[in-house]
Amino acid sequence: MENIILGLLLLQSRTIYQLRKRINDGLHLMYSCSTGSIQAAIKKLLRNGCITASENTENGKLKKIYSITDSGKACLSSWLNSPIDIGTAKNPELSKIYFMGFTEKEIRIKLIEKHVADLKRLHSDLEKICNEGEALSSEMQNNDVLFFQLQTATYGRDLMKFNAEWYTRLLKTLKD
Numbered sequence: 001m002e003n004i005i006l007g008l009l010l011l012q013s014r015t016i017y018q019l020r021k022r023i024n025d026g027l028h029l030m031y032s033c034s035t036g037s038i039q040a041a042i043k044k045l046l047r048n049g050c051i052t053a054s055e056n057t058e059n060g061k062l063k064k065i066y067s068i069t070d071s072g073k074a075c076l077s078s079w080l081n082s083p084i085d086i087g088t089a090k091n092p093e094l095s096k097i098y099f100m101g102f103t104e105k106e107i108r109i110k111l112i113e114k115h116v117a118d119l120k121r122l123h124s125d126l127e128k129i130c131n132e133g134e135a136l137s138s139e140m141q142n143n144d145v146l147f148f149q150l151q152t153a154t155y156g157r158d159l160m161k162f163n164a165e166w167y168t169r170l171l172k173t174l175k176d
Helices: 002-011 016-027 037-047 070-080 093-096 104-139 142-174
Strands: 049-057 061-070
Touching: 002 016, 002 037, 002 049, 002 061, 016 037, 016 061, 016 093, 061 070, 070 093, 104 142
Parallel strands: none
Antiparallel strands: 049 061
């Protein structure tokens, strides 16, 4: 979570609310977050000198705005320049499929039908993000940050498509 926050703060300074919204709007495939998990990560980053906090009054409300420090940039750079860990690419929900033989057939079918519908909805949302990103990237040539953000969205879109197709085949097999 700390690295996600550092990356978002490298793009722009944000409040905890803005961090949570940005993670939920576009990064939820990588991390699910609660306000509590963000607050815990913020405390750790503040303690380690990776970020700073400033206060700003907006519409009569006091807001804490967090910004990345040079130390935080170095920590993020170290993480970004380390090898990609294949061991973290896990899907804990597959264990539910592994043990699904212990449930009744009707329940299995309903659960998988709902999951397919959710995957298709998520695929559609990611398709919109990809289309918007592609339009934006054609306007902003040579933008490496946008390029890799778009690649991540494309990965998510393609993964949701694969998962929807895979679960649809499983569903067809169960119904036959």
